[in-house]
Amino acid sequence: MTQKNTAEQTVKFYQTGTFTVGNRLLDEEFRTVQATEERSNSIDSGHRACQGCGQALGARYALDTAMRVTNNKIIAANATGCLEVFTTPYPETAWSIPWVHSLFGNVASVASGIAATLKAKGDSETRVIAQGGDGGTTDIGFACLSGLFDRNDDVLYICYDNGGYMNTGVQRSSATPGGARTATTMPVGEHPGSSFNTGKFLPAIAMAHEIPYVATASVHDLHDLERKVEKAMSFRGARYIQINVPCPLGWGSLPAHTIKLARMGVESGLVPLFEAEYGELTQSTKIRYQIPVEDYLKAQRRFAHVLKPANVAQLETIRALAEKNIKRYALL
Amino acid sequence: MLQQISGSIAVANAVALCRPEVIPCYPITPQTHIVEHLSSLVKSGQLQDCTYENVESEFASMSFCIGASAAGARTYTATASQGLLYMMEAVYNASGLGLPIVMTLGNRAIGAPINIWNDHSDAMSVRDAGWIQLFVESNQQALDVHIQAFKLAEALSLPVMVNMDGFILTHAITRVDMPDQEQVDRFLPPFIPRQKLDTESPLSIGAMVGPDAFTEVRYLAHHKQKEALTIIEQQAEEFANIFGRDSGGLVKSYFAQESDIVFVAMGSVVGTMQDLINDLRSEGYSVGILSLRSFRPFPANAICNALKNAQQVIVFEKSFAVGMGGILASEIHMATQRYADIQGVQISSVIGGLGGRTITKQSLRKLVDKAKQGDLDAEVFMDLEANTVVRELKRQQDEQSSGPVAENILRDMGVVSASKTH
Numbered sequence: 211m212t213q214k215n216t217a218e219q220t221v222k223f224y225q226t227g228t229f230t231v232g233n234r235l236l237d238e239e240f241r242t243v244q245a246t247e248e249r250s251n252s253i254d255s256g257h258r259a260c261q262g263c264g265q266a267l268g269a270r271y272a273l274d275t276a277m278r279v280t281n282n283k284i285i286a287a288n289a290t291g292c293l294e295v296f297t298t299p300y301p302e303t304a305w306s307i308p309w310v311h312s313l314f315g316n317v318a319s320v321a322s323g324i325a326a327t328l329k330a331k332g333d334s335e336t337r338v339i340a341q342g343g344d345g346g347t348t349d350i351g352f353a354c355l356s357g358l359f360d361r362n363d364d365v366l367y368i369c370y371d372n373g374g375y376m377n378t379g380v381q382r383s384s385a386t387p388g389g390a391r392t393a394t395t396m397p398v399g400e401h402p403g404s405s406f407n408t409g410k411f412l413p414a415i416a417m418a419h420e421i422p423y424v425a426t427a428s429v430h431d432l433h434d435l436e437r438k439v440e441k442a443m444s445f446r447g448a449r450y451i452q453i454n455v456p457c458p459l460g461w462g463s464l465p466a467h468t469i470k471l472a473r474m475g476v477e478s479g480l481v482p483l484f485e486a487e488y489g490e491l492t493q494s495t496k497i498r499y500q501i502p503v504e505d506y507l508k509a510q511r512r513f514a515h516v517l518k519p520a521n522v523a524q525l526e527t528i529r530a531l532a533e534k535n536i537k538r539y540a541l542l
Numbered sequence: 543m544l545q546q547i548s549g550s551i552a553v554a555n556a557v558a559l560c561r562p563e564v565i566p567c568y569p570i571t572p573q574t575h576i577v578e579h580l581s582s583l584v585k586s587g588q589l590q591d592c593t594y595e596n597v598e599s600e601f602a603s604m605s606f607c608i609g610a611s612a613a614g615a616r617t618y619t620a621t622a623s624q625g626l627l628y629m630m631e632a633v634y635n636a637s638g639l640g641l642p643i644v645m646t647l648g649n650r651a652i653g654a655p656i657n658i659w660n661d662h663s664d665a666m667s668v669r670d671a672g673w674i675q676l677f678v679e680s681n682q683q684a685l686d687v688h689i690q691a692f693k694l695a696e697a698l699s700l701p702v703m704v705n706m707d708g709f710i711l712t713h714a715i716t717r718v719d720m721p722d723q724e725q726v727d728r729f730l731p732p733f734i735p736r737q738k739l740d741t742e743s744p745l746s747i748g749a750m751v752g753p754d755a756f757t758e759v760r761y762l763a764h765h766k767q768k769e770a771l772t773i774i775e776q777q778a779e780e781f782a783n784i785f786g787r788d789s790g791g792l793v794k795s796y797f798a799q800e801s802d803i804v805f806v807a808m809g810s811v812v813g814t815m816q817d818l819i820n821d822l823r824s825e826g827y828s829v830g831i832l833s834l835r836s837f838r839p840f841p842a843n844a845i846c847n848a849l850k851n852a853q854q855v856i857v858f859e860k861s862f863a864v865g866m867g868g869i870l871a872s873e874i875h876m877a878t879q880r881y882a883d884i885q886g887v888q889i890s891s892v893i894g895g896l897g898g899r900t901i902t903k904q905s906l907r908k909l910v911d912k913a914k915q916g917d918l919d920a921e922v923f924m925d926l927e928a929n930t931v932v933r934e935l936k937r938q939q940d941e942q943s944s945g946p947v948a949e950n951i952l953r954d955m956g957v958v959s960a961s962k963t964h
């Protein structure tokens with residue numbers, strides 16, 4: 211599937227060292243939507259995201275793609291969270307699309323309501339996107355999201371997974387990785403960091419609802435992200451994309467390492483990238499250069515304690531997780 | 543057209559005549575028949591261009607309404623009691639965003655102890671939520687006021703809650719005059735939102751507001767409710783012109799201005815009171831009723847105007863603030879304090895009909911007699927079983943142990959408990 215501006219790259223260009231995709235090294239038709247002159251701009255500059263915010267990047271690419279493929283006919287609903295707060299400090303807004311924020315836990319239902327209006331008015335052109343952080347998605351907004359899936363409402367739900375409640379100062383969510391330090395799972399005592407519960411891996415839960423399309427993506431591969439959003443928009447009904455978005459503040463990482471960390475998460479096997487249609491896995495992205503999970507953890511303060519010799523058991527658990535993902539999603 | 547139908551069916555048919563475009567629903571007694579009937583109307587094609595959706599909770603239902611209304615649809619839902627509490631966060635949000643959603647509240651008590659019967663605890667739990675809250679006395683009013691509610695909501699860009707007593711009205715089969723589509727269309731023009739989510743002119747709704755503007759935003763909400771005082775009266779008049787009936791408005795006086803003793807009440811109990819005062823007046827009592835049809839906005843001036851000749855006011859309400867007392871009574875107290883024409887009126891707060899307890903003419907008559915003799919207490923719990931209360935208080939004193947109170951009382955009253963210990 212190679213299309214203008216949204217190419218799933220057939221040839222992979224990486225600049226040495228940073229692994230950054232070299233937009234400028236590509237033929238024009240293979241570049242991301244952001245590289246074109248007539249590109250849309252769903253989220254304008256001047257917003258208040260932290261430096262190196264993966265969510266700001268992911269949201270812009272996802273929504274710009276949706277704008278492009280719908281000819282700017284999208285309406286977005288947003289859960290409370292970083293994305294909402296940093297884009298709409300009253301009286302300013304960074305959004306160039308119709309956008310609504312209601313509450314923290316109801317974005318899926320708000321989006322369903324918008325879709326219901328479009329249906330009642332016979333508008334099949336305008337499409338609806340719901341978006342929220344992992345807390346707003348896997349915890350407080352979970353019931354509404356499951357309801358949306360159940361009804362198969364015509365909404366694309368995008369979860370920006372930064373592994374915690376970042377907007378309120380980095381607390382644990384049910385998507386926080388095991389072992390990670392957050393403000394409510396501090397590295398003290400016998401079991402430092404976030405517990406190794408089963409957590410909630412929402413893409414799998416979404417698949418269990420057998421909705422038309424589920425995908426995971428990561429901000430290090432924006433071409434892949436764009437392709438998946440475009441694919442999602444080609445379906446009607448409920449669709450779910452979860453984007454892995456590093457958060458320098460919450461992860462204790464350097465703003466300049468956001469892209470690199472996103473890539474390392476994937477290459478370590480901890481962040482599996484795949485697609486599924488109607489509950490069946492259709493494709494997963496192979497790891498190109500497998501890296502040890504330690505390399506990924508090392509670059510983040512939230513895992514500093516895990517790398518201490520006393521906590522080797524934690525490290526083993528995380529390794530096992532990566533291996534399980536690799537096997538389950540055939541990542542090698 | 544005259545029809546013999548239940549209050550719920552009457553309301554559902556009236557709502558359908560208003561051409562709603564989006565209706566999410568979630569079941570809870572005693573409002574369920576309304577949304578059930580609407581579901582059939584949509585399915586059968588009698589109500590067209592309407593998206594009806596079964597959602598997974600009341601929180602989702604009101605959130606669904608928020609999205610639908612923000613996108614420009616005429617939006618309706620219904621709930622009661624626990625359902626209202628479950629959607630609470632979204633209830634505040636809907637009014638904060640200025641969305642003209644109409645919701646029926648089939649008034650019901652709030653647990654624990656769980657109780658499906660009528661009182662006004664649910665309505666009172668959202669009295670500060672910024673919604674317009676209207677009360678109806680009869681099923682005819684219920685259907686009439688729903689038609690007005692859409693017009694009012696859209697004129698003000700505010701959500702409107704129509705309160706109708708659970709079971710007493712929702713389930714009662716009475717004769718109602720059902721308007722025809724042409725009449726309703728004449729009264730209620732299509733909904734044209736002031737602002738909506740529109741790809742042609744994108745706007746952001748629901749931005750974060752800080753200390754610099756929050757007070758002004760809140761004050762403007764208050765101001766809008768005050769504007770509603772005028773609009774509600776105007777629309778009731780307009781309604782009367784088209785439909786030939788008096789329905790709605792802020793207050794309704796039944797001999798209130800010319801009586802010494804005046805009941806103030808909301809909802810279906812006004813009907814029982816009317817029966818009673820017809821008897822009493824023929825016996826020579828000087829007694830009247832002031833029915834509050836709009837609770838939010840609170841029509842302080844209209845109330846005081848109607849009460850200015852009263853000597854004794856009996857505020858009767860089906861809920862109260864635990865640890866404080868009558869809510870309506872204290873609001874009426876405040877209003878009369880501010881109103882220069884009212885001097886030295888006695889206000890008694892009567893709490894009755896809680897959790898569906900029957901309100902009898904006999905008990906109401908006792909209140910009037912006591913008031914007439916000048917010894918009606920400032921706070922009365924009508925028909926309170928004093929023995930039960932005294933026994934339970936004594937037990938609590940003796941045992942010094944904690945536990946769910948209702949179960950103790952039930953055991954005491956001889957109700958079989960699952961534990962089979964009694």
Ligand SMILES: Cc1ncc(C[n+]2csc(CCOP(=O)(O)OP(=O)(O)O)c2C)c(N)n1
Binds near residue numbers: 292347370374375
């Ligand atoms: C009902 C409710 N509970 C709690 C909050 C406080 N709150 C606002 S944003 C937020 C965290 C958001 O976390 P997440 O959804 O993961 O998004 P992120 O900020 O990490 O992008 C919390 C807890 C709220 N606004 N509403």
Ligand code: SF4
Binds near residue numbers: 459
């Ligand atoms: S806290 Fe994290 S998610 Fe929030 S704006 Fe900053 S970097 Fe982005």
